[in-house]
Amino acid sequence: MKMVQTGMPAELKAFRMAAGGAGGGGGGRTYSFKVVLLGEGCVGKTSLVLRYCENKFNDKHITTLQASFLTKKLNIGGKRVNLAIWDTAGQERFHALGPIYYRDSNGAILVYDITDEDSFQKVKNWVKELRKMLGNEISLCIVGNKTDLEKERNVSVQEAEGYAESVGAKHYHTSAKLNKGIEELFLDLCKRMMETAQADERAKGNGASQSGASRRGVQIVDDEPQAAPATGGGCCSG
């Protein structure tokens, strides 16, 4: 399990421990995942995610802003999943800001443009950095976008897929323009993140401490609230 990173309140852990104490089995839970979107400018990150979330804005949010932050609700095998998708600025000058964005992410989608070899190199840089910072806790997706421009392909399918496999990531081919491969990409990613979360919970021992999994964004929503350590409710009414 990842360490608490800077800026993330340490008390979160304590709080979750108190709030999620009841644990409880499979049914009626909601997973909340954070997915960060990385890749050079112009590779089509934004169109990709817009395509996916089109017309599905969550009205619960204070404002419905545009394409930098998007949410999506899914139901996978009876489990509810809330996705929060964080877009990042792809320009090199903002590269150093990466950790601020991908902190606490459950998944990362690394997009390159199949016609642009350089954008694929950038993806490699990101993979290296993410593995270094977040270890294997994060589910990685490498996405070759713009398959509609197959003729101008500059990154070979073999190389890309081979590379993805070598770093424990999954490779996908998408075309935001033709709306191809996008649903599969996200669905697959969600399933993998759920597996990771479940494995996490099992490893932590069910019920005893949800804090590990919760810290990474998996919350127990429907459970009866806590048998938390009341800090002495009894002594006060005097």
Added chain:
Amino acid sequence: MSHCGDGGDCHVLLFRDVLPFTLQLPQAIAVARTKDDLQAVAQLGAGFWDSALGDPGAPGTAADPSQEVCQTPAALCFLNPVFLQELQGDGASAAELHVKLPSHLLLQHSRMPEKVYWIHPAMETQAAVPTTAPSGSCTSPSGLKEQLTSRRSTKSQVVEEMLKCSQSKLLHSSCVEEAIKSAATPGLEFAVNQEGVCWQSDQRLSDVSMSTSSSDSLYSWPPQSKAFGDSTADEEEEEDEGGDVDEDEDEEEDYNYTTENNPQPVKAKKWPGVGPLLLPATLRAPLRRMSGALDSLVDPERRVVRQVQRLARDKTSFFGCLVQDYVNLVLEEHSCHMSSLDLLQTLRQFLTQTKAYLAQSAELEPPVRSLVREHRVDHVLEKAMHKCVLKPLRGALLRALQEFQEKRGEWQQLKANLAQAKTRTPRELGMDRAVAPDPLAIEKIRHKFHTMCKTYSPEKKVANLLEACKIIYAIMAGKSGGQHGADDFLPMLTYILAQCEMPQLDLEIQYMMELLDPLQLNGEGGYYLTSTYAAMCVIRNFEEEQAAEALSLQTDNTLRQWHRRRTTQHRAPAIEDLQAYLRVALQDPDSSCTAKTLQVRADCTAREVCRLCAHKFQVEDPESHALFLLSEGGARQLEPDSLPQLIKAEIHNRPQAPPFHFVYRRVTPAAHL
């Protein structure tokens, strides 16, 4: 009243003019002859009052007021400044009792003449011992002292200790209340009425366990925002509250409401003539009833919030003790935190834990869950906690954050960088596609930011921030159409932040990031907060950014613009730095590393340098080689169009130039992993 320090000495103040009876020391202290005796007492801490030493008969039931008062484990005293001079001058009367006045006392007195409150030495519990189950007494003072000096305690310990101490205080408070009641003589009232003096005991650790201030209940909950001189927050808040404009006043009056069926706690309000704030009894009762009736009419969520606020003001409740102590602690002792992060995270933890307490406390009557649906409970309590804690603390917190930054010189640097960033064009700040907003739009956004600064609630601040972001999106959509992702948004935000030139935004971001309910950090608010933080980072590290930028600039054109700017602005990176030589090493996996100094003009691109290297190093397959810059951060392949000499100059110009090398080597596909 007495105050016993753990140093063994005991300071006693006596006001014959004020109190109608003589105060007595607890027996054990009175009979103490040596310093060791007193030390033994001090070691007991709050436990003293439960121990055989501190028990002069039947504690808590004694009828004799004077004895009761002696038992009051108060670390604090009343000082009546009217008599202060007299007392200090009067050596005879103070012969056996020595008066110790903190030097800041008089200052504080003049600043807040109408407000009387205790500053609890319980602040020292910061470094207290961790325990999971609160017990009746506090840790021994000496133990605390060690902890305090070592300062290794975690934040959870702080809060836990606070909980513990407040509880132990409560154990005593009932008898204390009784004592106050009987001590409420005209003389005392006079003292209270005259001038409020806030007296901080000299921060002894024993006070931790003895800080039950018997007379806390004499006073209204003091640190309202008035104390910080920010009425603006108040106004804003009331605006938001809609019909709640007089809420605070109402509650001043009706705050016995919750405890009405519990006659024991005595409030100052019940004493005739104690203060000008009080209404005649005939008026008060109906008002209270009315308020109660109104309460049932208002929205249940708001009702809970009010209830919690009322409880927070009620010193006889566990929660009230806790909150008031904590607020005072932060007000007075924020400087003991090591960093702003430390300060804010401790505070956040306090909010979270008290919230958890409230959610199941029997002190809230009726319980939260009877009024609010389960999934709203946390939200409502969070809001209530903001009102009780963040509202009085906002001003002090932001000042403290600024102090932390000033101490490290970050504040000054940020201001300088902001001013510099403001002079940059949108393109220089990374806006490649979007068009810069007009001054009017920027003014509109600046206004939003100002509104944001005025409120205390992190949630409301984030809402304001989102409104500002919405305007930015509207600008982008209006200018170039379509929907925009972070590629466009972040540079635009950076540009706008630079244009607004508000260094205080940096503090606001910290405030929000750390105090916002952690559950919200992954949501939309969290995202835009993160983006604002990121944009501030860009500005804060403006100078370093330029170096990174140099590596990836795509066109000579931009590069030359940048070069011109640098040379005209600084005039420093002169010819010496742009020497016509560049040392390049050939890294060959088979052989060792060889370096050559090449003649490279300032306007020579990396592509040309590569060609030169291929020739000089006699490389057979130049197309698979490239020029890299090796420095602390690792290796970066230079863009074919970038200018190595300029990059070198840029690195040389940094305040602390890191070691770096230009390396000509093979580009292997797997080189990155």
